[in-house]
Amino acid sequence: MRGPALRSLRIPLLLRIVQGVPATVASLAELTERPARYLAIHSGTASATGYGTRVVSEAHRAGLDMQELVAAGNNDESVHAVVAGIAAVRPDVVVGVGGGRLLDLAKMAAAESAVDFLSVPTQASSDSICSPVAVIYSADGRPRSLGARIPAGVIVDMDELRSAPVETWRSGLGDLVSNLSAVRDWRLAHQTQGEPIDDFACLTAEAAAGSVIQPEADVTDRDFQERLIRGLILSGIAMEMSGSSRPASGSEHLISHALDRILDQPRHHGLQVALATIAAYVLRDEPCDDIVRFFRATGLPVLPEDLDISVDEFMTAVRQGRSTRPGRWTVLDIVGEAEFQRLRSLYERGGLGLWV
Numbered sequence: 001m002r003g004p005a006l007r008s009l010r011i012p013l014l015l016r017i018v019q020g021v022p023a024t025v026a027s028l029a030e031l032t033e034r035p036a037r038y039l040a041i042h043s044g045t046a047s048a049t050g051y052g053t054r055v056v057s058e059a060h061r062a063g064l065d066m067q068e069l070v071a072a073g074n075n076d077e078s079v080h081a082v083v084a085g086i087a088a089v090r091p092d093v094v095v096g097v098g099g100g101r102l103l104d105l106a107k108m109a110a111a112e113s114a115v116d117f118l119s120v121p122t123q124a125s126s127d128s129i130c131s132p133v134a135v136i137y138s139a140d141g142r143p144r145s146l147g148a149r150i151p152a153g154v155i156v157d158m159d160e161l162r163s164a165p166v167e168t169w170r171s172g173l174g175d176l177v178s179n180l181s182a183v184r185d186w187r188l189a190h191q192t193q194g195e196p197i198d199d200f201a202c203l204t205a206e207a208a209a210g211s212v213i214q215p216e217a218d219v220t221d222r223d224f225q226e227r228l229i230r231g232l233i234l235s236g237i238a239m240e241m242s243g244s245s246r247p248a249s250g251s252e253h254l255i256s257h258a259l260d261r262i263l264d265q266p267r268h269h270g271l272q273v274a275l276a277t278i279a280a281y282v283l284r285d286e287p288c289d290d291i292v293r294f295f296r297a298t299g300l301p302v303l304p305e306d307l308d309i310s311v312d313e314f315m316t317a318v319r320q321g322r323s324t325r326p327g328r329w330t331v332l333d334i335v336g337e338a339e340f341q342r343l344r345s346l347y348e349r350g351g352l353g354l355w356v
């Protein structure tokens with residue numbers, strides 16, 4: 001007889017929300033059996049706060065065997081360079097210290113090298129903190145979500161994250177709330193296309209988003225910020241469950257990818273995704289007054305003008321969205337001129353009063 005259809009899941013061993021570089025380094029040492037060799041990957045002088053350099057100095061002071069590699073970029077070439085650096089050092093653990101792009105780069109290179117990865121984010125700007133996927137750009141500039149491995153641990157230094165601009169927190173909030181749209185697209189794909197769906201990944205992704213949707217939400221409040229970090233980490237675990245970014249990336253992410261191509265200066269990922277989340281609700285013809293109200297209260301964008309994007313530019317991104325990731329079925333695969341015009345006229349009329 002077949003046994004029950006259960007599954008096992010890789011989740012990180014360690015989650016520490018700490019304060020200050022010494023506490024971060026102490027947490028690093030906690031995770032690994034000594035003697036371990038660490039390779040810290042950070043952005044060196046490109047970092048405004050020099051956080052990676054400070055972590056490495058403190059690790060040396062604490063007697064850890066830590067080497068460092070300064071990395072940049074987010075494409076295949078940069079991944080190859082980091083893979084070569086890992087091969088030269090042969091570390092037991094790769095420690096990625098930086099923002100979303102740096103984490104994705106270090107995470108991908110560690111996965112290709114089959115070395116455990118620790119995530120030390122310096123911003124709460126996206127769910128890359130703990131996700132098993134990495135966005136890496138191809139030579140022609142197209143973003144691809146590649147399967148990496150979920151980090152073995154996440155260490156969050158609130159001192160460092162709180163020194164980042166408040167927009168980075170808003171971006172993280174937008175990326176997290178967008179799970180609600182991504183899950184709706186997945187359900188639609190399941191109902192209309194027969195795409196397999198993972199109920200527990202949906203449950204986790206929606207619970208993660210729901211954990212921050214509250215009347216007193218304030219992205220500058222420390223308790224709320226910690227809640228947001230936990231939500232972003234839970235979102236990564238939802239992706240690990242489904243084995244893809246599906247529970248956290250639907251049409252709203254495709255529109256954001258198109259904006260990355262169209263805009264000379266793309267805005268923060270999570271802010272673009274937030275703006276596109278509202279558009280995705282309108283395109284699916286679902287009520288979104290509560291989300292609009294929440295976005296207004298927390299300073300997330302509702303209308304293209306909130307991000308200094310013209311309606312024309314944004315509508316171009318909506319039309320191009322589905323071409324950015326062939327194979328990811330979303331509402332963009334079934335909408336046409338009528339829906340696009342409805343969305344455009346909402347923007348042009350200031351969104352039925354409520355949205356102004």
Ligand SMILES: [Zn+2]
Nearest residue numbers: 126127175273
């Ligand atoms: Zn995202």
